[in-house]
Amino acid sequence: MSANTFEEARAILDKLIAFPTISSDSNVALVDYVVDYLEQIGARVFLQPSECGEKANLFATIGPEGDGGIVLSGHTDVVPVEGQDWVSDPFKMFEKDGRLYGRGTCDMKGFLACSMAMAREVSTQSLVRPLHLAFTYDEEVGCFGAKALMEELARRNIKPSVAIIGEPTQMRVIEGHKGCYEYTTNFIGLEGHGSQPDLGVNAIQYASKFINHLVELGEKLKARAPQDGRFDPPWSTIQVGKISGGAGRNIIAGTCSVEWEMRPVQPSDATLVKKSLDAFFDRELLPQMKAVSAFASAETVVVGEIEGLQVVAQSEAREIVYKVTGANGADVVAFGTEAGLFQEAGMSAVICGPGSIEQAHKPNEFIEIDQLRNCVEMLSQLRARLI
Ligand SMILES: [Zn+2]
Helix, strand or coil: CCHHHHHHHHHHHHHHHCCCCECCCCCHHHHHHHHHHHHHCCCEEEEEECCCCCCEEEEEEECCCCCCCEEEEEECCECCCCCCCCCCCCCCCEEECCEEECCCHHHHHHHHHHHHHHHHHHCCCCCCCCEEEEEECCCCCCCHHHHHHHHHHHHCCCCCCEEEECCCCCCCCEEEECCEEEEEEEEECECCECCCHHHCECHHHHHHHHHHHHHHHHHHHHHCCCCCCCCCCCCCEEEEEEEEECCCCCECCCEEEEEEEEECCCHHHHHHHHHHHHHHHHHHHHHHHHHHCCCCEEEEEEEEEECCECCCCCCHHHHHHHHHHCCCCCEEECCCCCHHHHHHCCCEEEECCCCCHHHCCCCCCEEEHHHHHHHHHHHHHHHCCCC
16 A cells, blocks of 8 residues: 555545535535546546435546446435534544544545545556446435436446445445335324214324234244344344324324334345235225225325345455455444445445444544555555456
């Protein structure tokens, strides 16, 4: 590894941290800086603006055109700092005791900075395999940027074969995580006096039938746990996190909403749940509700559906990252990332990045300087696979 590349990564990180790219805000200023940087070193860059126009994905290529490239990917957005007890300005990076502090240092601008420094290092060489950088928006609120980017890559017929997603894993190789699907199901009933329940449609009572059905499905999923499952727990889970509805004890509840999530270990479990719910609504709940009021309804809103990363027997991404990190085993983790989307788009995907998820989303977020160094080292090793 060249010491210069590490110093370069650190200097870039300092700049990236200074852009307060909280998911609710624009990331355009950061993206403009990255475009400038990458174009100066000869990368071919395109931006994909979000629908609102205030955010953008960035995709860059160095080396030959064509399929089979290696993608280094990360998200540009960070979680909010409001209400957190920061000892310093979260958007001004500073060093103390071998750590670099600032919002996004570990989740995950550290990896972005290392990728950019590595891109500079390889830009003067003649590559036989394309290197791509994919920087996305809105990961923290549902991976919306990465979803759009996968569609754009398909439209442009760009087919990389390997994706390394640099979420903080302390440079461990992560080959799988569960999906994370989040929903709100809204029930609209018919209000009425509490003494005449049959004349109204009680949204809370229908919501509770729905919740019972979810609980039953949760039990079914346990029995479907894959034999060699390594997740904890090894089955797909369903969980209701919040319900709200009704106006008072003696009024038939006119509305109720149920916020729930499902974490599938395999796509077929999610399909099973969706089919079962559709049938339950169509055959039982809705006919019962509408028999009293044609205006009664029950509808599920998708908050976000983050695909799981499936563990696969043959994985080029895993093999490459084993070689460049010296690792000889891979783990699975409980948190969701964009990696499942890259896999779904046809790439071999693995997660490996600097810093610890322990520090992510917390006040006084930091990354160990050694972690940054290890990441630069890994990417320098990766260079040998491109030339
Ligand atoms: Zn992250």
